[in-house]
Amino acid sequence: MNSNKSVNYKENTIKFFDKMASKKHGDSFKHYNNVLDWLDLLLANEEYTLLDLGTGKGDLLLKIIEKNKFLKLIGLDISSEMIKLAISKGISANFVIGDSEAIPLKNSSIDIITCINSFHHYSNPEKSISEIARVLKSNGTLILGEIWILPIFRNIINFFLPYMKTGDYKIYSCKDIIKLFSQQGIILVEKKYVFPSNYTYLLKKAEVK
Ligand SMILES: C[S@@+](CC[C@H](N)C(=O)[O-])C[C@H]1O[C@@H](n2cnc3c(N)ncnc32)[C@H](O)[C@@H]1O
Numbered sequence: 001m002n003s004n005k006s007v008n009y010k011e012n013t014i015k016f017f018d019k020m021a022s023k024k025h026g027d028s029f030k031h032y033n034n035v036l037d038w039l040d041l042l043l044a045n046e047e048y049t050l051l052d053l054g055t056g057k058g059d060l061l062l063k064i065i066e067k068n069k070f071l072k073l074i075g076l077d078i079s080s081e082m083i084k085l086a087i088s089k090g091i092s093a094n095f096v097i098g099d100s101e102a103i104p105l106k107n108s109s110i111d112i113i114t115c116i117n118s119f120h121h122y123s124n125p126e127k128s129i130s131e132i133a134r135v136l137k138s139n140g141t142l143i144l145g146e147i148w149i150l151p152i153f154r155n156i157i158n159f160f161l162p163y164m165k166t167g168d169y170k171i172y173s174c175k176d177i178i179k180l181f182s183q184q185g186i187i188l189v190e191k192k193y194v195f196p197s198n199y200t201y202l203l204k205k206a207e208v209k
Contacts, residue, residue, distance in 0.1 A: 009123035010078070010099075013167025017079035021057065027198070028056070028117040031145030032063050034192050034200035035114055038143055039068065046070035048111040051135065052093075053100055054078075054118020058086030061093045064114075074110075076103065100128040105135045116145035117198075123169045125180060133184045138208040142186055144201040147171055148193075174199060 048071050052061050055075030065073060073093035077083050083097050098104050100115075100122050113132055122128040132142060149157060154171050161168050172180075177199075178188045185206045192200045 007162045009121065009167050009169045011167075012165050013121045014079055016166050017056070017077075018081040021079065021081035021085050026117060028145065029059065030194045030198055031116050031200045032060055034194065035060065035116070035143050035145070036063060036067060038141075038202050039064065039112070042112065042141060043068060043071070045111075048072070049074065049109065050112040050114065051076060051103075051105065051110045053103070053113055053115040053132070054121070055086060055095070056082050056118075058089055058091045058093065058095065060114060060116055061086075061091050062089065065092060074105070076100075100131060103131045103135050107134055108137045108140075110135045110140060111137055112141045112143070114143045114145075116143075117147065119144060119146055120171055121167050121169055125169070126184075129181055129184045129186065133186055133205060136186075136205045138205060140205045142181075142201075142203040142205070144177070144181075144203065145194075146177060146199055146201070148174065148197055148199045177201060 050071050051074045053076055055061060055077050058075050061073050061075050064071065075086055075093050075095045076098045078099050080097050083095050086095050096104060101124055113136060136142065149171055151173065157171055174191065181203055186203045187206055188201060188203050190202045194200055
């Protein structure tokens with residue numbers, strides 16, 4: 001990890017996204033079609049509960065609910081301003097201010113987690129993954145959307161991230177993602193490249209026998 005202990009990534013993240021809540025930011029929407037396509041294949045049971053981790057303004061949940069009326073939806077974000085905006089849209093979901101490192105949900109309570117363009121802000125990625133693994137049911141699904149950059153540029157950007165005020169912690173390679181998650185029993189099923197600089201990953205928590 002490029003951990004720089006003197007940088008408070010979490011505080012920077014909260015400040016940055018509280019400020020960005022009222023502005024147009026990022027290209028997370030580029031992952032949404034992949035998420036919706038995979039959900040079409042996955043959803044057989046109308047009792048499913050889906051957590052959108054790092055939900056921001058709830059835009060993905062809005063898209064999901066248009067197609068899947070029966071899902072129980074939860075949106076969690078560390079930025080209170082983002083959550084305020086999400087709530088103001090009247091989306092039928094339960095919105096919570098919270099941290100990926102301490103998800104305020106019960107063990108094995110979630111069928112599907114979506115996490116779009118948020119994971120690279122998590123300054124303790126192993127702890128966040130252990131929380132994802134804890135709340136996911138056995139055989140549950142994680143759909144992760146992350147930035148992807150060619151190695152040479154990724155190394156340069158990662159070098160400069162600690163000096164930026166955006167709270168970005170690390171841009172990962174596909175290999176990094178697969179390794180980090182598989183170490184905690186969350187295994188890659190499929191990944192889709194999203195032009196020009198993203199991957200959406202479909203992962204599954206290994207079945208607990
Ligand atoms: C680039 S935005 C993406 C928002 C949303 N997923 C979307 O599709 O538009 C990243 C979001 O992750 C949230 N975030 C960052 N670190 C977090 C953490 N440790 N726990 C929960 N949310 C976090 C930020 O506050 C921000 O709203």
